[in-house]
Structures are given as structure tokens and as C-alpha cells.
Amino acid sequence: MSTPAGAGDFAARLAARAEEVDAALARLLPRTDANDGGGRLAEAMRYAALGPGKRMRPFLVLETAHLFAVDPARAVRAAAAIECVHAYSLVHDDLPAMDDDDMRRGRATVHRAFDEATAILAGDGLLTLAFEIVCDPRTHEDAHVRAELALKIAQAAGWAGMVGGQMLDLTAERGAADETQVTRLQRMKTGALIAVACEAGGLLGKAGPQAMKALAGYAHDLGLAFQIADDLLDVTGEADKVGKATGKDADAGKTTFVDILGVEGAKARARLLVDQAVEHLAHFDGRAESLRAAARFTVEREH
Template sequence: MTGRVRRFDEALAAANLKVEAALKALLPQAEGPESRLFDAMSYAVFAGGKRFRPFLVCESARLFDVREESALRAAAAVECVHTYSLIHDDLPCMDDDDLRRGQPTVHRKFDEATAVLAGDALLTLAFELLADTDTHERARVRVELVRRLAEAAGGRGMVGGQMIDLASEGVALDIGSITRLQRLKTGALIAFSCEAGAVLGRASEEAHHALHAYAHDMGLAYQIADDLLDAEGEAAVVGKATGKDAEAGKATFVSILGAERARAQAEMLSEQAIQHLDLFDEKADLLREAARFVINRRN
């Protein structure tokens, strides 16, 4: 392992610890008649994972010297939205998965109704966190964070992408359609994560644009890597069932391009993403490593 990769792994692990501590402080405590709901929320949030999106929030915030508490609250909000999406994606009416991060999915551990409610509660908690004055003293900044996250998570973002994904089973999509699907389903929340620091830091339009372009290319590289993991990975390593896209007849980057061309495309997108960070010199080195990480991960 090179020193550069080791530094990134250590930074990702350190950010994970800080985000987990923030989440433990911010999630509702399991008490009262609704405690089953809070147990399910915690079960999902603390089931593991790399906290990659929160890491992007923290690193983008660091570019603009945003105070750590603000960055961690925004990072926790992103993780709440991401976890909600996983809970709902795993439901029988969606992808019908039994495993997530190597353990039973929320609807298997609890029940379907509780899983739906846990996802709903995590989604709404995210906006509660962003709207609080502890996230930023300026109301305009908080409103902008809420607006951008709502757009990234809603019908013109992640939820819209999921709808397209469900409708695409057995449909022969072309590469442009798949790119749009994944830009919404996966890329929109990654884009918010990369730009949240610029919003918190009240950065220039040039900085916003650079981070948006970085997120666009890195997000697509991330999804191509996901498709490769589904096609080639082992469930025990990936932490969830693999080969499901092919079983469902879903068109993916791999099914259209083939594994070799898909891998080359992911590498090209990763390098393009890195080039968008020239504006930030060495302060963006960990974001550069993040773009390399997404195409080399094993789960």
C-alpha cells in the first residue's frame, strides 16, 4: 500500500469516527412507545459502511475553512438521507434484498412497516438538522442547504432515478439513458455532498462549478464501479447479493460496454474529476484520492 493510499484510508476512517459520534448525538434516543422506530433507525445507520458521502461533505467544507461542527451536521444529514434510501431500496416492493452491509436488511430485522417508517424518519431528520441554527448562523445558508438537499433527494434527483431504475427492468436502455438514470439515482446526492462545503463556506461561483463538475464525473465513475461489483464481486466481500442486475434484466454500464470498456471508462472519469480540482491546489488532495478510491473499492 502506498503512502498516498494509506493517508486516504486513514482520513476516511478518521472522518467515519467523527461522523458516527455526531450521529450518535443527533439521532433520537430509543425510549417511549416509538422506541422500535428509533431502534430501527439506529440499526440501519450504525450497520457499518464507509461514510463516503459524509467524508465528501467534510472535505469540501475543509476547502473553505468551515467550522467542524457545521460540516459534521451537514455530513450527518447526508448520511441520514443515504441510509433512508438504502432502507427503502431494500424493501420487497423495490429491490427485495435480504442483506445490506453483510447483515439482515431493516425489513428483515424488524418488519416492512417499521422499515418504511424508519426511512421516513431519517429523511425528515436530515432537514431538521440542516435547518437548525447550530448548522449555520445565517438563515440564507441553511435554506440553501435544505433546498439543494431536497432537490438532490427528490423527484428530480435520487427518487426520480429510482423510479427510472424500476421502470427499466427488461427495457433496452442506451448509454445516454443509463447515464441519466445514474446521475439522478446516485450522482445527485454525491453532488450535494461535494457542494455542501461550498454552501457552508459561502464560496464563489467558480468554486461551486468546479466541485459540481468534479462530483459529476466522480459520481459516474462510482456507479460504473458499482455495476462492476454487481457483475464480478462476491457477496461475502461486497456485503450484499450480487448478480441481481443481470437477473432482473437491467441494462447497466457493464451490460452495454462490457467489463473491460466499463472499467476504462471509470478510470477516465476518475481522472477527469481530479482535473476539476486544480482550483484548490493541495487542499483538495484527499478529494483527488477519493476519485481514485471509488474505482478501486471492493465493496
């Protein structure tokens, strides 16, 4: 699809991409008849990775790969791997010892639907599965691409990325954070993996330095806009649409972009970031239209 797309077209394309990645995940995840203690681990991993969700990160992988005419069968594996990392992080972040959430995407969280030990192990299993997927030589992917994707995923997930971000989030003092700190936290907790998702397409497509820089710039602004939109939804959204409890940030005393910028200021900032994200894509032609629509979608969504 290389023609400009409206919001409806975008929603349809997002849904179609989600179906592609879910089909790949369904194949790549362990089967529930696996002999691992009654298949309970496999069930929990599948519950976590195949539940409702926008599949935004896989979408970014598939659409950035599309820019370079990468075979979708190759891109969908990287997309599935990155979704596994995202799913793992949600499972562990929801645990009683962490954010202690009972609901996620309108369903019971994994430790509520199964139990705490299973949730910890399902998270560990999803994290390692991501590396099994991207490193598998049966994909006939260049060893360089496999190792580089694994490295980028590990860095985004690890102590300087998502794990470190979650730690910072848990230990942040109530109300003490300023904009620099909140931005840094966002970059670690969500921005790093969104960046990998956007760069994965370039990596698979052997993009040149200028294209990689454009993708990184797009990912940076998109990720920040996405977080601001999330913070706005926590304040203004309705729990039944968002699919989890709202007002949690304020209850937890967490400083959000809305606290710092106000509702209108946060909305304006998000719109500005979306414009910037779209500008980064000037490097690309009509093939980037879905990525432009994705940026606009981040601030228009209701969940």
C-alpha cells in the same frame, strides 16, 4: 492534511471521517429510550444510519468544507444530514415492494431485522431528520445557508432526483436502456446526492462561482465513476466483500454500464472519469488531496 496521500493514508482518513460523522449521528438520531412505541422506531433508525458503511457522502462534505477552512463542527452536521438521506433511500429501496433485498452491508436489511412497517417509518424518519438537522437555528448557521442546504437536499432526494430515479429503475424495460438512459438514471439515483455532498462544503464555506463550478464538475465525474465501479463489482466482485448479493443486476434484467461498455470498456471509462474528476480540482491546492485520493479510491475499492 495537505500533503499527497497514498492509498493507506486515504483509508485511514476515510475511517477517521466516518468516526466523526458516526459520533454526530449518534447524537442527532433519536435515543432508543424515546417513548415512541418502545423505542423501536429509534432503534431501526439507528440500525439503518449507524451500521457499517464507507460514509462516502459525509466524507465528501467534510473534505469539501476543509477546502474552505470551514469549522468541522459545522460541516459534520451537514454531513450527518446527507448520510440520513442516503440511509433512508437504502431502507426504502430494499423493501419487499421495491428491490426486495434481505442483506445490506453484510447485515439483514431493516425490514428483515425489524419489520416492513418499521422500515417504512424509519426511512420516513431519517428523511425528515435530515431537514431537522440542517434547518436547526441552534447551529448559528446563516438562515440562507440552512434554507439552501435544505433545498438542495430536497431536490436531490425528490421526484426529479432519487425518488424519480428509483421509479425509473423499477419501471425500466428489461434490457431496453441505452447509455444515455443509464447515465440519466445514475444521475438521479446516486449522482444528485453526491453532488449535494460535494457542493455542501462550498456552500458552508461561501465559495465563489468558480469554486462551486469546480466542485460540481468533480461531483459529476466522481458520481459516474462510482456507479460504473459499482456495476463492475456486481459482475466481478465477491458477495462476501461487497456485503450484498452480487449478480443481481443481471438477474433483474437491468442494463448497467458494463452491459453497454463491456468489462474492460467500463474499467477504462471509470479511470477516465477519475482523471477528469481530479482535473476539476486543479482549482484547489494541497487541501484537495483527500478528494483526489477519494476519486482514485472509487475505482480501486473492492466493496
